[in-house]
Amino acid sequence: MNRTTLAICAFFGLALVLYWQVQVKRNAMALVVDTRIERPDFVADDLRTTEFNKLGLVESKMSAKHMEHYAKTHTTLFTEPVLMLYPQNGKAKWQITAQNAMLEQLTNQVSLHNDVIIDAIDIEEPLQSLETQQVTFNLETMIGHSEEPVIIKGNGFLIKGLGLFADLNVEEITLLSQVEGTYEPH
Structure with missing residues (x-):
């Protein structure tokens, strides 16, 4: 060679x-494997779940397009959730939809984000819908709050404000500041 x-x-x-x-x-x-990235313990698509209180009455129902549960942090993430809330009397009164939600099991609070719409189930209800970008509800007390702009639509009225406190058991909703409204008598 x-x-x-x-x-x-x-x-x-x-x-x-x-x-x-x-x-x-x-x-x-x-x-x-990067141990800093937490992986979900389980994942579900087209989820439907019902939660009952200690008396056996339905407390809430939730459906979602996608769900991821993280046991280490006790949180569950939902995509396109639909939440039905049942206050103390046991009848569904409110349907809440959003783009995303996070349930914290330790505090039993659900935070809904992006295009949150709360609709009344009963068409005779004076308040028909509420829109905001974020709201958090405690599923035990049925008390919710938000710091975001809120639009409330009802039979003959429209109210806008900033911030929200809601007690669904007594059916009270309070806008916290910058409240403006219009009323159209029938």
């Missing part, structure tokens, strides 16, 4: 060894 052939063989051999080392390192990096 001449020197040129030997140099070409050595060059390709070196290239093969370097390629092999890169592949070994790439495969080793693919196996490394």
Whole structure:
């Protein structure tokens, strides 16, 4: 063999060894799991769930397009949730929809985010719908609050304000500030 052939063989051999080392390192990096990223303990699509109180009465119903539960942090994330709330008398009065929600099991609070709409089930209810970008409800007390702008629509009236306090058991909703409204008598 001449020197040129030997140099070409050595060059390709070196290239093969370097390629092999890169592949070994790439495969080793693919196996490394980042422990800082929490993975859901379980995931569900097209979820439907019903929660009962101590007396066996329905307390809430929730459906969602997608759900992820994280046991370590005791939180559950929902995509496109629909929440039906049943105050103390046991009849569904409110349906809440949003783009996202997070349920914290330790505090039994659900926070709904992005295009939150609270609709009355009964068409005779004076308050028909409420719109905001974020609201948090305690599922035990049925008390909710928000710091975001709120629009309330009802039979013959429209009210806008900033911030919200709602007690669904006694059917009271209070706008906290900057309240403006219009009323159209029938």
